[in-house]
Amino acid sequence: MSEPEEAFKVIQSRSEGVLQSELWKILDVDSRKCSRIVKKLLDSGLIERIEFRKNGIKTFILKAKRRPVDPGLIMAGDELIPCIGCELECSVRECHRLMDWMYELAISESEE
């Protein structure tokens, strides 16, 4: 994985964003290199940069523009879809666990 990709992943994984002054420590690169990586991400429109003052020192919060997938979609109410980690032979038409999940889905959708 390239350094900008790595940096984007870190930024993307935090919904509240990452301070640029912390990002270079996380990536284990120096601050100048981090600035170049951040510039690449900004230029490609993947992230946004918001000015932020920490203890009077100016830094930036970096946030991913494209939100990562919504993990909530593998849930129906409190029920995780049974396909995750399922080791049974897959029979989508006859899977009772999937049917139960679909009932939960219909219930949770109607409650929304």
Next chain:
Amino acid sequence: MDDVLTNPAIRAYLFRLIGEDGISLLEKFPREGEYSDEELAAQTGINLNSVRHTLYTLYEKRLAEYRRIKNNETGWLTYLWHLRIEEIYDIISEEMEGILEKLEARERFEEENDFYICKTCGILSTFNQAVDDNFECPSCGLQMGHFDNEILLRALKKRIRAMKETLGHA
């Protein structure tokens, strides 16, 4: 990390993969540095076998990585682990691609069939199966009635649409 673990769906996903001990290891895993399985077991108080099982499961999902070092005197290998929990959104995205295919197959099945249900046993049959069984429940023999799958299908379609959208297929 804490951000990730407080998301109920991510937590449920990880719980399915690595169980309670695994989640506990994630919560107690030091934020910096790399550690052997034995060090992690000692530091977290989690059983060594559970630590190993968790690390290998996470490794298979690219959520943990190791560096192997060799002791030149003894020739023993030590594996030093660190987490890659920031990969979780990509991993869930990959899982969701597979799930989406399954849900679309189920959607077609629900659309293409008429269903009959035994109100006593809850057994569901397609029209063809029900014809073969004379509309009698294959388990208790009672008469089966028509089952309206409209609500299920509507919920399924809505979820498929949302998944396509979040995966950037829409």
